[in-house]
Amino acid sequence: MSNKKRPYPTATFAAVKWHTGILTLLDQRQLPGEVVYLEHDSATAVAASIKAMVVRGAPAIGIAAAYAVVLAARSAYQSATTSWRTACVAEIALLTEARPTAVNLQWAVATMCKAFNAIAGDPEPVLLNLARQIQDDDVVANHAMGRLGAALLAPASGVVTHCNAGALATGGYGTALGVIRTAFKNGTIAKVFVSETRPWFQGARLTSWELQQDKIPVQLVIDAAIASLMGNGEIDWLIVGADRIAANGDVANKIGTYAHAVSACYHGVKVMVVAPSSTVDMTTASGADIPIENRAATEITAYKTIQIAPNDIAASNPAFDITPAKLVDVIVTEKGIIQAPDAEKMLAMFG
Ligand code: MRU
Numbered sequence: 001m002s003n004k005k006r007p008y009p010t011a012t013f014a015a016v017k018w019h020t021g022i023l024t025l026l027d028q029r030q031l032p033g034e035v036v037y038l039e040h041d042s043a044t045a046v047a048a049s050i051k052a053m054v055v056r057g058a059p060a061i062g063i064a065a066a067y068a069v070v071l072a073a074r075s076a077y078q079s080a081t082t083s084w085r086t087a088c089v090a091e092i093a094l095l096t097e098a099r100p101t102a103v104n105l106q107w108a109v110a111t112m113c114k115a116f117n118a119i120a121g122d123p124e125p126v127l128l129n130l131a132r133q134i135q136d137d138d139v140v141a142n143h144a145m146g147r148l149g150a151a152l153l154a155p156a157s158g159v160v161t162h163c164n165a166g167a168l169a170t171g172g173y174g175t176a177l178g179v180i181r182t183a184f185k186n187g188t189i190a191k192v193f194v195s196e197t198r199p200w201f202q203g204a205r206l207t208s209w210e211l212q213q214d215k216i217p218v219q220l221v222i223d224a225a226i227a228s229l230m231g232n233g234e235i236d237w238l239i240v241g242a243d244r245i246a247a248n249g250d251v252a253n254k255i256g257t258y259a260h261a262v263s264a265c266y267h268g269v270k271v272m273v274v275a276p277s278s279t280v281d282m283t284t285a286s287g288a289d290i291p292i293e294n295r296a297a298t299e300i301t302a303y304k305t306i307q308i309a310p311n312d313i314a315a316s317n318p319a320f321d322i323t324p325a326k327l328v329d330v331i332v333t334e335k336g337i338i339q340a341p342d343a344e345k346m347l348a349m350f351g
Contacts, residue, residue: 015055015168016063016135018128021074023067025055028168032209043072043091050098050105053200057169058243058279059138062104065095066131069112073123084123085116100291101252101320102243103281108134138171141276141334142178149179149239149274149332153188157236160193160226163254164206165241165274175241175274177210179332184216191234192218195226197254199299199317226260230267238264242275247350249325249341250287258321261328270329277333280350287322295319 013035017024023040029052030036038054040046046068049055055064069092076087096109112130119126153159159180166177174181183189192211197203204220211218221229229235238260244252251257251273264271284290297315302308309315331338338345 013167014172015057015060016067016171018067018070018131023064023071025049025064026168027054028056028206029053031168031205040068041071042075043068043088044094046071047091047094047098050095056200056202057164057166058102058104058241059170059175059276060168061099061102062108062278063131063135063138063171065098065105066108066112066134067128068095069109070124070127070131073116073127077123099293101293102279103284104243104276104278107278107281135171138276138278139173142170142173142175143182144334145175145274145276145332146173146178146182148334148337149272149330150183150186150188152272152330152332152337153179153183153186153237155188156190157183157188158191158193158234159183159189159237159239160195160229160235160260161207161239162195162203162223162226162257162260163197163241164202164210166207166210168206168210169241170276174210175276176239176272177207179239179272179274180211181214181216184214189216192216193226193229193235194218194220195223195256195260196220197256198223199303202254223256223259227263227267230263230269235264235267235269237270237272239272239274242273242279243320244284244290245273245275245280245331245346246284246286246290247282247346248286248343249328249331249338249346250290251323251325251328251331252287252290252292252320253323255318255321258323258327261323265327271323271327272330272332273323273328274332277335277350280333280346282346282350287324290320290322292321293319 027036072088072091076084080087166174194203194207
């Protein structure tokens with residue numbers, strides 16, 4: 001079985017869920033129109049779903065990959081009880097190669113594989129506990145970041161977020177959306193704007209949907225509207241997640257983040273990057289060393305099945321960009337906040 005469809009008639013959702021030996025992923029490609037869960041019982045199927053954007057968002061793909069390592073080890077143990085560690089190498093490689101930019105994916109797989117040597121007998125119970133721990137820790141980190149980031153907002157703040165860094169993109173609650181959720185509860189948010197986030201429309205489809213479910217008033221705008229909103233004085237903070245933060249504080253995040261950060265800098269709007277420490281990659285010196293995923297040109301030449309651009313047009317579709325540390329006012333992680341990040345401050349916190 002690769003994966004099975006199962007519709008749930010409920011408004012509550014979990015992007016990644018392990019239940020009775022099966023990994024269930026909310027199919028984010030169908031949202032907000034349909035709430036459909038896909039069941040996975042092999043790591044190969046999970047790798048395909050990560051690639052195809054069934055599950056997306058840096059921490060969520062890391063968590064899904066952690067559970068997928070459980071599936072890989074289980075199947076290897078069934079077919080090769082004494083040499084399961086080598087028998088699952090190929091499937092694990094498929095996972096780490098599924099998407100290149102979000103370091104949480106490699107981090108989660110490496111964390112799972114480090115546990116292999118100490119396991120005697122059936123690997124499933126030990127690895128399952130570890131995968132659950134990775135997910136639980138992420139939720140705890142989200143809430144801690146929510147508190148730390150929200151404390152930076154003055155009353156009546158206008159905020160904008162790009163892409164989706166919410167419960168759908170994490171173990172639950174969200175990074176950038178965790179800050180927005182907490183600040184809304186604290187009563188310090190006057191307005192939330194969401195940019196649509198071409199070409200996958202994570203802002204229009206996912207962030208708007210999540211905020212609507214929480215009854216947080218949100219205004220959707222096209223990506224190109226952000227600079228003029230900032231110019232009109234409607235926005236105090238740009239609050240975003242990250243896919244990888246380099247050792248000098250440069251940030252890889254959804255394509256368009258850099259443009260919004262440049263606009264923010266010009267207009268005196270503050271930039272907050274919210275990410276768990278599993279997104280920090282101290283082995284990557286700067287943003288220039290972060291691999292940027294290039295996705296299919298058809299994602300921008302067509303919308304679903306509707307052709308937009310002329311046939312055979314040359315097109316390039318980088319999924320992420322790099323925001324230099326000097327455009328970032330604050331990085332919020334569960335370990336604390338770094339104002340005006342640079343290599344020295346990053347080393348002091350994450351060295
Ligand atoms: O291509 P996606 O949807 O996986 O990109 C997601 C983002 O860029 C998010 O902002 C980032 O992963 C942080 S999620 C907490």
